[in-house]
Amino acid sequence: MIGALIIVFREVIEAGLIVGIVLAATRTVSGSRWFVSMGVLAGVLGSCLVAAFTGTIAQAFDGFGQEIFNAAILATAVIMLTWHNVWMARNGRSLVSELKQAGREVLQGRKTLLALAIVVGAAVLREGSEVVLFLYGVAIGDGGSAAGIIAGGFVGLGLGSLFSGLTYFGLLHIPTRHLFVVTSGLITFLAAGMAAQSVAFLENTGLVEILGNTVWDTSPLLSEKSIAGRILHTLVGYSDQPTGLQLVVYFTTLAAIFCATRWAGRPRALAALESPAAIPAVRN
Amino acid sequence: MLSRFAPVLLIAFTVAATLASPLRAEDIATYETTLKDATFTVAEIKVPAGKPFIIKMTNGNSAPAELEAKELKIEKVAAGNSTIIVRVKAMEPGKYLFVDEYQEDVAKGYVVVE
Numbered sequence: 001m002i003g004a005l006i007i008v009f010r011e012v013i014e015a016g017l018i019v020g021i022v023l024a025a026t027r028t029v030s031g032s033r034w035f036v037s038m039g040v041l042a043g044v045l046g047s048c049l050v051a052a053f054t055g056t057i058a059q060a061f062d063g064f065g066q067e068i069f070n071a072a073i074l075a076t077a078v079i080m081l082t083w084h085n086v087w088m089a090r091n092g093r094s095l096v097s098e099l100k101q102a103g104r105e106v107l108q109g110r111k112t113l114l115a116l117a118i119v120v121g122a123a124v125l126r127e128g129s130e131v132v133l134f135l136y137g138v139a140i141g142d143g144g145s146a147a148g149i150i151a152g153g154f155v156g157l158g159l160g161s162l163f164s165g166l167t168y169f170g171l172l173h174i175p176t177r178h179l180f181v182v183t184s185g186l187i188t189f190l191a192a193g194m195a196a197q198s199v200a201f202l203e204n205t206g207l208v209e210i211l212g213n214t215v216w217d218t219s220p221l222l223s224e225k226s227i228a229g230r231i232l233h234t235l236v237g238y239s240d241q242p243t244g245l246q247l248v249v250y251f252t253t254l255a256a257i258f259c260a261t262r263w264a265g266r267p268r269a270l271a272a273l274e275s276p277a278a279i280p281a282v283r284n
Numbered sequence: 285m286l287s288r289f290a291p292v293l294l295i296a297f298t299v300a301a302t303l304a305s306p307l308r309a310e311d312i313a314t315y316e317t318t319l320k321d322a323t324f325t326v327a328e329i330k331v332p333a334g335k336p337f338i339i340k341m342t343n344g345n346s347a348p349a350e351l352e353a354k355e356l357k358i359e360k361v362a363a364g365n366s367t368i369i370v371r372v373k374a375m376e377p378g379k380y381l382f383v384d385e386y387q388e389d390v391a392k393g394y395v396v397v398e
Contacts, residue, residue, distance in 0.1 A: 007385065054348065055363035063369040066360055130350065133361055134386050137347030140364075204357065206312075206336070206371045225354050241357070 004152030005159070007134055010227060011127045012160030014234045015043070018123040020167025021190065022116045025088070025183035027172070029109045032116075039117035043124025050129035051136065064205040070126060074198035077122045080115040081191040082257050085184055087112045089265035131157070186235070188257045193237020195253040196246040203243060211244030313337045314369070317393060319362075319384055320344040324393035333377045333397045342367045349391075353382035356395060 019036060026032035050057065050069075057065045091109075131153070138149045174182050202208045219240040223229050232238035237250055315329045315337060331337050343349045343362040350361045351370060355378075362368040375397045384391035 003389065051348075054361055055366045058360075058362065058366065058368050064371070066368075130361055133348040133350070133363075137349070137364070137386055140347055200357070203373075204371055212373060219355070223354065 001148040001152035001155075004134075004138070004149040005156040008131050008153045008156030009159050010225075010230060011131050011134075012157060013163060013227070013230050015120075015123040015127045016160040016164035017167055017231065017234045018190065019120055020164040021171065021183060021186050022120055023164075023168045024171035024179065025084070025187060026113060026116060027179070028176070029113060031110070032113055035110075035113040035117040036120055039120030040124055042117070043121040043128055046121060046125040047128030047132050050125060051132040054129070054133060061205070064207075067201040067205045071198045071201035073122045073126055074194045074201070077119045078191045078195045078198065078253065080119045080122075081187050081194070082260065083115050084112045084119075085187050085191075085257055085261045086264045087115075088180065088184060089261045184261060188254060188261070189236045190234070191257055192250050192254040193233065193235070196237050196239065196242070196250040197233075199246050199249045200239070200243075203245065208245065211248060213244055214241045215244055215247055217241050312371070314340050316340045316342070318342040318344050319349055319391065322384070322387050322391040324382075324384075324391065327393040329393070329395045331375070331395055331397050334374050336372060336374050338369050338371050339382075339395070340367060340369045348386070350385040351382060352385040352388070353380055353395065355380045356382065358382065359385075 019040060022039075023032065023036055026036070054066075057069055059065060061068045135150060135153050138146050138153075171179065171183065199208065203212060217240065222232070222238075222240065224233055224238065224240040229238060229240065239246060242250075313331075313335065315326075315331060317324050317326045317329060317339065319341060329339065339351075339358070341349075341351050341362060343364060343366055346364040348361060348363055350359065351368065352359050356372045356375065358370045358372065360368055360370050372395075375395075377397050380395045380397065382393050382395060
């Protein structure tokens with residue numbers, strides 16, 4: 001039972017952290033909880049689908065379908081997180097300071113919420129399918145300890161949700177005026193880590209081979225698979241054996257999102273965006 | 285009408301071809317092992333150092349399995365009664381543990397790089 005608890009818990013940590021951060025980041029946007037819940041639900045349903053089609057996905061792309069699938073999901077999440085950060089930099093201040101929102105703003109708020117719901121769904125999907133497969137495997141195996149293992153699995157799931165709640169309430173201790181800066185920073189690191197992870201999956205297929213040398217090996221110090229390693233892996237993209245390419249992609253993404261967020265948040269950009277000529281840019 | 289879509293189709297085809305071809309064209313050594321209950325046969329895979337290789341694992345159980353080897357950067361699920369392949373980069377000589385994560389205490393094997 002303890003074994004099952006640990007297996008499930010360590011799979012749900014990543015999704016738990018992401019849900020907590022997204023909830024905190026969108027606290028000031030109305031309807032955010034509903035969107036996040038829908039994201040989680042879609043992720044759970046998607047997990048069952050992915051689990052059911054594991055064999056089919058694995059056979060795609062000459063046997064590297066799972067890697068390509070994971071890389072694509074992560075890349076999507078990176079794009080959605082970037083978009084959210086830029087949007088919040090542009091509109092976040094008005095959301096915090098003014099409670100009344102123009103119709104257009106609410107509509108766009110919905111769009112960025114949808115982007116983050118996709119991020120949450122993707123996170124749940126990636127880890128969830130493994131949990132579903134594990135529990136399914138136990139369920140169809142011989143009886144005996146199956147009930148205990150499934151109970152352990154659900155306790156693990158509960159602990160993961162608790163972890164998510166702790167992240168959320170922890171972030172809420174930060175005063176609202178700083179919260180935006182903190183969550184925006186967290187999301188930047190989250191996205192950079194995901195971009196590097198996406199590249200790692202592509203490297204596993206043999207598609208990308210440039211800069212494939214391992215730059216450092218800190219696995220004896222802090223394994224990426226330990227609980228602490230997993231948390232750091234999600235939060236800042238910690239890797240115990242990163243390749244050169246992963247580092248390049250990590251820092252490029254970090255710099256790109258940082259610059260884009262800064263640019264979108266500067267007063268001149270805000271003023272320019274409010275002029276009618278810039279409306280198409282706002283729509284994008 | 286078709287000409288409008290031709291560039292798009294061309295790009296899509298190029299992307300698909302680029303994605304598909306290197307995976308297939310590569311001449312790379314493949315080592316097989318089969319998981320039945322909690323036993324890998326072959327349980328000790330011998331591999332030359334300094335060359336990338338592929339492990340082809342057949343999951344002979346009806347339950348799903350997850351092939352995991354931390355140091356080899358392998359983490360891949362296999363549906364019941366199915367076969368998966370994983371690509372491993374060139375490794376330094378050494379003995380590397382791999383497990384079925386869903387029964388990691390008992391289902392163990394090693395890749396011996398020499």
